[in-house]
Amino acid sequence: MNRGNACQLSVLALLASMGFARAEDVTIAVAGPMTGAVASIGEQLKHGAELAAQAINKAGGVNGKNVKIAVYDDACDPKQAVAIANRIVSDGIKFVDGHACSGSSIPASEVYAEADVLMMSPASSNPAMTDKAAEQGWATIMRLYGRDDAQGKFIGPWIKQNFGSKKIAILHDKSAYGKGLADVVRASLNAAGVKEVLYEGINAGEKDYTAVVNRLKSQGVEFVYFGGYHTEGGLIMRQAADQNYKVQLMMGDSIATPEFGAVAGPGAEGTLFTFPPDARGSDTAKEALAQFKQIGFEPEGFTLFSYATVQALAGGMAKAGSADPKAVAKALRSTNVDTVIGPVTFDQKGDIKDPKYDINIWKGGTYGKLPQ
Structure with a gap:
């Protein structure tokens, strides 16, 4: 073996020991509006997913593997969402935290379904997304958010x-x-x-x-x-x-x-x-809130739903003992998983069961739950 090859193998071994080897990662794509008029929602999805992966990896990962986040921008545009979905599939990624806008999620879901990619939206609420999936028998289209x-x-x-x-x-x-x-x-x-x-x-x-x-x-x-x-x-x-x-x-x-x-x-x-009820006031979010405080980001809006989506996907992998999207989707429909917003369960359409809502009011430059 020459010296160059030996050095190359040493570098690969070092990367593997540090958790950078591709074979040791489970990649979850975060797909949403990272640019455009509603880019603030994309920022929420991105930060939620990244900190959830950080917490999961700190606790030992899932099935012995680290969770890696890859971010994709659909700009809340249906055509761009389809292009992004095709890119995610071509990149070999099998799990998606997204999309945010229903107009993006619905057409993108068809791409994921055909490729057996497990897509779980943390924000899209149009019923057509999971209704169509159920009609077509697409088991890998899910939603961790209430329907319209x-x-x-x-x-x-x-x-x-x-x-x-x-x-x-x-x-x-x-x-x-x-x-x-x-x-x-x-x-x-x-x-x-x-x-x-x-x-x-x-x-x-x-x-x-x-x-x-x-x-x-x-x-x-x-x-x-x-x-x-x-x-x-x-x-x-x-x-x-x-x-x-x-x-x-x-x-x-x-x-x-x-x-x-x-x-x-x-x-x-x-x-x-x-x-939905603000999870920032619940015991299930305490550790996550400490993470967000460290990076100076307030987990408003859909942030914790994105965090919970990554947790649910990882929890499904753990329960299935597999990173096969169909096996994970099946496991998620048959049991509950613990998340930052509390335990969640899914029905046979892939929708979250029993969603709850609060009425909020904007007052003094911020918003909060409307006093009853």
Whole structure:
């Protein structure tokens, strides 16, 4: 053996001992909007996944292997999401924490299903994702987050009780997430005997929604439910405030980010939204919160759901005794796994069972649970 070969083998041995050998890693891709209008959500997914992997590896890894995180940017764009999904498959990765936007997750899921890659979304809520998977027999498409229909059933009666006598408008941004959520809330309200005075889609990505605000004012709208993201919702409320038009806004989970407050300005005050119970106040999150404190990142929004997704994937591998995606998916459907948001179980469609929601309010530049 020559000296060069000997040195090369020594380096490989050193890398293996340090946990860098590819064969000793289980890679989980984090796919989400790392750039674009909702990049703050991508940042939440990335930090949640990386710190979960760090904690898992510190505890010995999974089945004797370390968990490695690879980050992919879909910019919350369906076409880019499909391209990213194909790249993940070609990179040989078998597990995905993502995507975030339903419009990305739904088309990407088809790519993963065909390649037997286990995709678990920590944020996408449109029912079509797992409904289609169940219809097609795609066992490796899952979601660690509540569905829109569950959220609609929760919030519809609450809106009726608290704002049913007001003039209500329902808006959406025409996306799979926004329209899907607006439609289930509308159906829930209509079934309860409440009829909106306006139902309309807006064009996402615009900077001036004055015409939308004027339409709401002209019809005397007092309560708006908007299915969409924090950028458009924030602009609508800022421009309403500029006209001294006071209207109650309610949205879904997408505005659990400081960026909503920055975009909406004074218009953010009093805005309501639904979100699962904040795990930051639970005992299951104490160790994770210490990790986030060390890096100076506040685990808001979907951060802990991404953390929990990596934990669930690793827990499924441990219970299956295998890194085969189908075996892991089967194990996850037959037992519960412990996560930072508490024990989670999945139904046969791959959805998390028994999702819970709180109503939150923006007040004084931040948000918290609405006092009952």
